Amino acid sequence: MPSVAATRDPDSRQVNNLLHTLRGEHYRHEQNIQRVKARAPVHSSTSNPTLPFDQIYAARAVEREPPATVRPSPPLRLGPAGVLEYAYPRGRVPGPRPPPSWSGLFHDDSRRKGGEPQADAECAWRSNALSLIYSQLLPPTGHNAVPIPRLTLLCLQYLDSLYSAQDASEAFAEDVIPYLPGHLRRDLMRWSAVHDPLPTTKLFALAESGGHVDGELVVVGPRASLPRNVFKTRRPSHASPAHSQIDSTAEEGGPDAEDSWDSPSFDERVPQPMQTLILLSITLPVNTLLSFPPTLTHLALLALPAPSPIFRLPRVCPLIEVLDISFNNWLSKPHADSQSVLERVEWDRWSRLKVLGLKGTGVGEEIVSRVNKGRWIDVDIVGVVSLEVALSNLSLDF
Numbered sequence: 001m002p003s004v005a006a007t008r009d010p011d012s013r014q015v016n017n018l019l020h021t022l023r024g025e026h027y028r029h030e031q032n033i034q035r036v037k038a039r040a041p042v043h044s045s046t047s048n049p050t051l052p053f054d055q056i057y058a059a060r061a062v063e064r065e066p067p068a069t070v071r072p073s074p075p076l077r078l079g080p081a082g083v084l085e086y087a088y089p090r091g092r093v094p095g096p097r098p099p100p101s102w103s104g105l106f107h108d109d110s111r112r113k114g115g116e117p118q119a120d121a122e123c124a125w126r127s128n129a130l131s132l133i134y135s136q137l138l139p140p141t142g143h144n145a146v147p148i149p150r151l152t153l154l155c156l157q158y159l160d161s162l163y164s165a166q167d168a169s170e171a172f173a174e175d176v177i178p179y180l181p182g183h184l185r186r187d188l189m190r191w192s193a194v195h196d197p198l199p200t201t202k203l204f205a206l207a208e209s210g211g212h213v214d215g216e217l218v219v220v221g222p223r224a225s226l227p228r229n230v231f232k233t234r235r236p237s238h239a240s241p242a243h244s245q246i247d248s249t250a251e252e253g254g255p256d257a258e259d260s261w262d263s264p265s266f267d268e269r270v271p272q273p274m275q276t277l278i279l280l281s282i283t284l285p286v287n288t289l290l291s292f293p294p295t296l297t298h299l300a301l302l303a304l305p306a307p308s309p310i311f312r313l314p315r316v317c318p319l320i321e322v323l324d325i326s327f328n329n330w331l332s333k334p335h336a337d338s339q340s341v342l343e344r345v346e347w348d349r350w351s352r353l354k355v356l357g358l359k360g361t362g363v364g365e366e367i368v369s370r371v372n373k374g375r376w377i378d379v380d381i382v383g384v385v386s387l388e389v390a391l392s393n394l395s396l397d398f
Contacts, residue, residue: 126280127194129327132357132382133278133300136322156188169201177205182214193218200224212274221282231291284308292316300324311341314349324357326383332362347371359383
């Protein structure tokens with residue numbers, strides 16, 4: 001019996017071959033018209049389509065994934081002392097919240113009593129009062145520009161906190177002060193004047209034999225006060241054995257040994273003069289004012305509780321360059337002979353005066369012409385008010 005393939009008509013197979021050939025020629029003709037580059041030969045197979053896959057399935061447009069949402073970082077929180085606070089209870093920390101029995105570890109007595117807002121307000125007021133004179137000091141303190149203190153200042157604060165008791169001033173002077181150079185003691189004094197004023201004993205423990213710290217002295221009341229005769233230098237009537245030994249050594253070595261920079265008596269013979277004095281909210285007696293060092297170039301008398309005869313300062317301190325007498329309400333009031341204190345000041349004696357601070361005093365603009373009279377370069381006066389405001393303040397006082 002013949003097979004099924006043998007019984008098929010050979011013409012039907014030939015027709016299929018012709019159609020396949022025509023499709024191929026038509027495809028190549030279209031490719032030539034479109035000037036498409038020749039493709040690699042594809043082996044014919046009954047399972048493969050007659051057209052390439054890229055012609056059958058159109059390429060889909062690549063869908064762009066939406067950008068991932070970036071969560072904003074939480075704001076940094078700074079504490080009252082300008083230190084970054086990231087732990088409980090002001091920030092998030094891994095793990096569960098501490099038990100209630102640990103709450104005393106995170107709240108001191110001042111916060112429980114509600115004394116922190118008052119302390120912050122006083123600190124802000126002192127910072128504002130000292131901002132002008134601090135901006136004129138070298139090197140600049142930058143207590144407002146940089147909220148986070150330097151590492152050295154943080155270490156000094158910790159050392160100061162170890163001797164916070166009232167009777168710890170002597171131990172502080174014996175254990176800490178001898179190992180601190182002058183510039184670090186000066187930075188500690190500047191920072192403490194704003195954030196935590198030092199008492200009198202600890203303040204003058206920082207000071208040198210001349211009563212200042214690296215040429216500066218900042219006294220903030222009411223915790224501190226100026227001792228009597230603090231600016232009067234006492235000369236011993238007779239030389240001590242140490243001084244006599246130094247003098248004999250200098251005589252043996254000749255004039256070269258006496259003038260040498262590394263001689264033992266060099267620092268004692270040439271002490272650093274006091275150039276900056278800042279007094280805030282303290283009582284200033286007349287005798288103390290008249291004993292100010294004549295080497296002062298920066299002077300700040302801020303918020304003095306009682307009037308002071310500052311009109312005598314030009315003869316006492318003729319080298320003043322920066323004078324800040326802000327927050328003294330008594331400056332605009334008549335003092336004697338119907339004249340205010342500022343009207344009695346001999347401004348022409350301060351030939352080096354550059355900056356004058358009068359914030360919060362109520363002094364009018366008429367002081368500008370009086371201060372700048374006869375000067376080539378005008379003085380930068382900060383804090384004067386208009387004439388109308390000054391007259392209104394004067395009428396209210398009467």
